[in-house]
Amino acid sequence: MDMELHLIEKTADTIFVGVKDPDMTAITPILGRILDDGAVLDAEFTDVHPELEDPVIMIKVKDGDPGAGFKRATDALVADFRVARESLSGQI
Numbered sequence: 001m002d003m004e005l006h007l008i009e010k011t012a013d014t015i016f017v018g019v020k021d022p023d024m025t026a027i028t029p030i031l032g033r034i035l036d037d038g039a040v041l042d043a044e045f046t047d048v049h050p051e052l053e054d055p056v057i058m059i060k061v062k063d064g065d066p067g068a069g070f071k072r073a074t075d076a077l078v079a080d081f082r083v084a085r086e087s088l089s090g091q092i
Contacts, residue, residue: 015066018054033073
């Protein structure tokens with residue numbers, strides 16, 4: 001089953017993203033990249049009972065659009081994996 005993300009709520013400085021069927025192999029580096037972002041004040045992953053509600057990623061920014069912080073983090077991860085793939089290109 002694939003992990004699915006959906007917007008729960010967005011305010012001026014905070015975004016809450018629901019995560020259906022979370023894959024911690026993906027969540028952990030996303031949170032790491034989000035927390036490395038200078039515009040991000042706080043970020044957390046809240047896991048709850050899976051039969052009651054979906055876990056949530058919360059991102060709070062100092063300034064700017066909180067959704068942009070999520071986008072920057074995921075774009076950076078895509079770039080990381082592209083570099084890793086290209087560094088092995090022609091070797092395997």
